[in-house]
Amino acid sequence: MSDDKPTTWTTAITQIEPNHVRLRGYDIGELMGPVSFGSAVYLILRGELPDEKVGRLMEAILVSSIDHGATPPSALAARTAASTGASLSASVAAGLLAINRYHGGAIEDCAHQLAHIVRRCDETGQSLDCVAEVMLDEMKQAGQRMAGFGHRIHTDDPRTKRLFDLAVEAGVDGPHMEAARAVHRVFASAGKNLPMNVDGAIAAVLAELGFEPSVMNGLFMIARLPGLIAHALEEQARQRPMRRIDPTNHTYDGPPPRSLNPNP
Ligand SMILES: CC(C)(COP(=O)(O)OP(=O)(O)OC[C@H]1O[C@@H](n2cnc3c(N)ncnc32)[C@H](O)[C@@H]1OP(=O)(O)O)[C@@H](O)C(=O)NCCC(=O)NCCS
DSSP states (O other): OOOOSOOOOOOOSEEEETTEEEETTEEHHHHTTTSOHHHHHHHHHHSSOOOHHHHHHHHHHHHHTSOOOSOSHHHHHHHHHHHTTOOHHHHHHHHHHTOBTTBBTHHHHHHHHHHHHHHHHHHHOOOHHHHHHHHHHHHHHTTOOOTTBOOSSOSSOHHHHHHHHHHHHTTOOOHHHHHHHHHHHHHHHTTOOOOBOHHHHHHHHHHHTTOOHHHHHHHHHHHHHHHHHHHHHHHHHHSOTTOOOOSSOOOOOSOOOOOSOSOO
C-alpha cells in the first residue's frame, strides 16, 4: 500500500501564520520593546525567556565581544575579503569563517574542559585546584592548550573580571566559574601569567546558565557580527582595493577615551 500523505517536518522555533509571528510562542510585537536583544537570543536558543538579571548578563556577554580592533583573524579576514570588492555578506561571511578553535571558538572547548574538571572533582572528591593541576599537566604532556586562557595582547583581560562580577551580581556563580578560577590559580602558581580571556569567562558563565557547549561559539558569532560589519564597511570606505593589509601596523584615529559618566 502506498503512502500518499504529504511528508511534514516539525520546528519548535517560530510559528508563522498570515499576520502573525510567534517566537517560541510569544507574539513578536509583544517582545518588541520590552525584551532586550540578549533576552531574545536566550529565548530563541533556550526556548524560555530569562529573568531580568540573566537577560542583563546576556546583554553584557554580547557587548563584551562586539569588537576587538583590527588585529583579530576574523576582522582581518573580513577586511581582506572586503578589499577585493566582495559584497558585505561575503565579507562578513569570510570573517565568520575565521572564528574557530583558537579565536572566538575557544568558548566551546573551554566549557568542555571546565566540565571535565568539575566531573573529575565529583568523581574523586579531590579539590578543584588539585584536579586542574593534574589536567593541565596532562594537557601539557599532550601538547594541548587550555582553551579560554592566554591572550596575545592582554595580561589581564578587562572583560573577564567585569563579566564575572556581573554574573555574581546576577546571582550566577557555581562549579564552572570556580573551576575557571582554579585553572587561573594553577597557572599562576606555576609561574605562568596566563589570564582568563573573554572566551574563558563566557564559557564559564554560559555553563553556569545551563547552555550546552555546542551552542556557545554561536553566541560569540552573534556578538562579533556588528564588529565584522563595521570593519568590512570601513575597509571599503577608507582604504584602496586589494591593499596589502599589515595585521598590526595601524593606528586608531577614532574618538578619544570617553565615559558614560563624564562627571562621576
Ligand atoms: C590566545 C593564544 C593564541 C595567545 O598565545 P600567545 O600569547 O601568543 O602565547 P604563546 O603561544 O607565545 O605561548 C606562550 C607560552 O604560554 C603557553 N600557553 C599560552 N596559552 C596557553 C594555554 N591556553 N594553555 C596552556 N599553555 C598556554 C605556551 O605553551 C607557551 O609556553 P612555553 O613558553 O612554555 O612554550 C594562546 O594563549 C592560546 O592558544 N589560548 C587558548 C585559545 C584561546 O583561548 N583563544 C582565545 C583567545 S581570545
